[in-house]
Amino acid sequence: MMKINESSEKYFILIGFSEYPQIEFILSLFVSGLYTMTLTGNAAIILVSILDSRLHTPMYFFLRNLSFLDMFLTTSIVPQMLVNMWGNSKISYLGCMAQLIVNFAFGSTECVLLAVMSIDRYVAVCMPLRYTTIMHPRICHILAAISWIWGFGNSLFQSSLAIALPLCGHHRVDHLLCELLFLIKLSCVDTRPTEAKMLVARLVILIGPVSTILTSYACIARAVVRMKSAEGRWKAFGTCASHLMVVFLFYGTVMFMYLQTENNYSQNLGKALSILYSIVTPTMNPLIYTLRNKDVKRAIRKFILKN
Template sequence: MTKINESSEKHFILIGFSEYPRAEFILSLFASGFYTMTLTGNAAIILVSILDSRLHTPMYFFLRNLSFLDIFFTTSIVPQMLVNMWGNNKISYLCCMVQLIVALALGSTECVLLAVMSIDRYVAVCWPLRYTTIMHPRICRILAAISWIWGFGNSLFQSSLAIVLPRCGHRRVDHFFCEVLIIIKLSCVDTRPTEAKMFAPRLLILIVPVSIILTSYACIARAVIRMKSAEGRRKAFGTCASHLMVVFVFYGTVMFMYLQPKNNYSQNQGKALALIYMIVAPSTNPLIYTLRNKDVKRAIRKILWKDSTED
């Protein structure tokens, strides 16, 4: 028991990409660049969707939630990652556990929120005349709250199981952040019972939202095919394409990482996948939604034009 308490008071050593010292500097520039894009792009979406009254719709309410989520998701990872790459590869036990809980909570919340956004798109395309009634602001707030509560609940359950495992002095974390699968690997006892308990909620937080997304878009595809107007089909496809691209990038990497058999798991592969869904994906979301969205581009031009005329 003494050894466990002593290890809890010490720092963890984040190995990160230290085995590739020449590439580490390039990776730090890569992470800094994408982190800056994440902050500016998502902050711009939040600001524009608040300032332009035409964007006060359920779609942009959920998009603001996603942008807010992505900002804090990457912030929970990237600053500490850069500190480690620039020389200090230690992180305190408390900071490591906070990072584990927060990153897992925000990642889980995004899984559910993307499913909620697919429901919004389903109602918009398949029930256009009843859209404002069904997607009432109160319903939107409830759905967003469910996403956050479900995400943080999943994190607290899985994190609590990982944190109580004895580590017997093991402090080398073979990753660039404190990730739940890696923390479990530090344990000096049989972790199979713990991993079995984690598998059900992990499956729930991934499979249920994916099932909702697939069902929603199957119904959307059927509705679009039945449309007689080519303009209507083009508009319906345009409103859904951006969301589908975000879903593909995020879920593709997360499911490949967390649901593959343990004996097929490669740590370097896990680091590369984590870079994609934690750093690259949040920075590309604003580009995907703005470049393919006429409403957002029009709102940005309106704000910039108004500011320039005032000057």
């Protein structure tokens, strides 16, 4: 059994897809390409939304936060994942715990931030004349701060529960990265009490934001139905469509991945979902927002031509 005071000398070997070297090589190229796209796309959104004065609005303030989160979410995972795929699959216990905490913190923060963005869309569609008053910069900063504090608090709570579990002596892990569910599988004790606490924490971090999103879009849908102008309906739809696509992509993966117990956890499915959640989704976000957003595309064209 691995004791906590011995943990700094321990390590894990992340097996991943090492049994299939050809698949692992192709996957490493795929991951490298998506990681490059994630950094480039999100950095571009952050840059143009800062430089273009027409994008100094609450919507793009929250979008900058989302892009920042996606960049660091993938950076906390992908470099180590590529090192594992390219031959050095060993990671220290402390390095694994750091990856687990940081990755889970950014993911939890994004859960809350997407709910905050739905509130912004609700005010924009349902209260357009009072939008600038309600979504004051000070309010936006407070809502963003709540997202970060809530996300990191959730990560520290759940991670501390997992880290406190005594681990068995074996250190070969059939996974691509360090995450809570695989750490629980390595424990030598009954994990059901810990899993129950974690499930409650996951429900809290999901139910609150999901309820906010559903309520916001129910009000938006009611407002859109009452609109007499077809142009107004399309404008409202365009305002919300990008955010809805990101919400479905992110929450669908997260809920399927984390709302399951250790006994029902599928290893191969876990690997696939970890790639989707930590790499594919952050890559899709800038594409979704730029392809459907005329303001962002215009700002990017202006920046490219200017430079």
